[in-house]
Amino acid sequence: MRRLPGRRILRDTQRLMGFISRGFKGKRRDTASSSRVPPGQYVVNDFPVLSAGPTPRVNLDQWTFSIEGEIDEPKRWTWKELAALPSETVIKDIHCVTKWSKLDTSWKGVSVDVLLQGVETAAEFTTIFSDGGYTTNVPLDDITGNKAWVVYEFDGQPLHPEHGGPVRFLVPHLYFWKSAKWVRGIRLQKEEHPGFWESNGYNMYGDPWREQRYWGD
Amino acid sequence: MSVDERKLDGNAIGGLLREIFTMEMTAAETTCAGCGAINALGRVDVYMDAPGAVVRCPSCESVLMRIVHGRGRYWVDLTGTRCLEFAES
Numbered sequence: 001m002r003r004l005p006g007r008r009i010l011r012d013t014q015r016l017m018g019f020i021s022r023g024f025k026g027k028r029r030d031t032a033s034s035s036r037v038p039p040g041q042y043v044v045n046d047f048p049v050l051s052a053g054p055t056p057r058v059n060l061d062q063w064t065f066s067i068e069g070e071i072d073e074p075k076r077w078t079w080k081e082l083a084a085l086p087s088e089t090v091i092k093d094i095h096c097v098t099k100w101s102k103l104d105t106s107w108k109g110v111s112v113d114v115l116l117q118g119v120e121t122a123a124e125f126t127t128i129f130s131d132g133g134y135t136t137n138v139p140l141d142d143i144t145g146n147k148a149w150v151v152y153e154f155d156g157q158p159l160h161p162e163h164g165g166p167v168r169f170l171v172p173h174l175y176f177w178k179s180a181k182w183v184r185g186i187r188l189q190k191e192e193h194p195g196f197w198e199s200n201g202y203n204m205y206g207d208p209w210r211e212q213r214y215w216g217d
Numbered sequence: 218m219s220v221d222e223r224k225l226d227g228n229a230i231g232g233l234l235r236e237i238f239t240m241e242m243t244a245a246e247t248t249c250a251g252c253g254a255i256n257a258l259g260r261v262d263v264y265m266d267a268p269g270a271v272v273r274c275p276s277c278e279s280v281l282m283r284i285v286h287g288r289g290r291y292w293v294d295l296t297g298t299r300c301l302e303f304a305e306s
């Protein structure tokens with residue numbers, strides 16, 4: 001993939017200018033973005049890294065993405081096959097349950113709708129699973145209809161391993177722990193099975209606009 | 218921050234464990250349900266910048282404990298700890 005050093009410099013300059021000018025127009029900017037920031041969240045300009053374990057070493061030659069579970073014939077793509085699928089660039093706001101939100105993040109990847117094309121299933125739920133054993137549960141309706149992607153670029157660059165590269169899940173309308181890093185597939189399920197965090201206190205659904213952080217929210 | 222710097226040792230959750238068990242716990246010994254390794258809590262691997270604290274076995278990296286704290290409650294998962302041994306306070 002082509003690197004764009006010029007663009008990175010421009011971005012750094014913009015960040016610096018944003019930092020310098022915050023004192024003068026920070027307040028106005030906060031007001032402008034408040035309709036996009038869910039309750040209890042604050043906006044960050046950097047991209048914090050959240051990890052529940054060591055960053056897996058991924059060999060793309062052996063990497064695959066699978067759809068399994070409630071499906072007659074499980075589907076599987078190699079990295080080359082996935083990268084050859086129709087892709088799109090999406091600009092989304094993301095909201096982490098640790099209370100930071102990041103606006104207008106740019107991702108490139110494949111819509112889950114493309115991966116599920118022609119699939120018939122009795123499933124209503126899914127488990128997204130990753131290298132390193134991480135899992136998260138999301139209703140099937142929440143990853144279809146142009147609401148979720150399997151992404152491999154962030155901000156025009158290959159996705160850094162710290163941020164889930166080579167490939168992560170992106171379901172930006174839910175808290176960001178649902179956007180599993182180092183994703184390897186989707187398990188289609190008739191029943192809802194709580195994932196890594198959902199089985200220990202975190203909300204089964206995780207809607208940031210309803211502040212569904214914990215069990216009972 | 219590099220990936221390695223994210224990994225802390227068990228002293229990073231010394232305070233959190235004191236809140237939960239109301240005593241000093243870093244000398245308590247965990248037996249890993251995955252590989253059987255026995256380690257003092259002060260010596261295990263800890264990842265703190267996730268939505269909760271994740272405690273991992275330094276021998277096999279499997280999860281020993283997950284601790285979530287929010288809304289005035291704690292959720293403590295000890296599935297990966299076969300035994301937790303500690304002295305009376």
Ligand SMILES: [Zn+2]
Pocket residue numbers: 249250251252253254274275276277278279
């Ligand atoms: Zn172990």
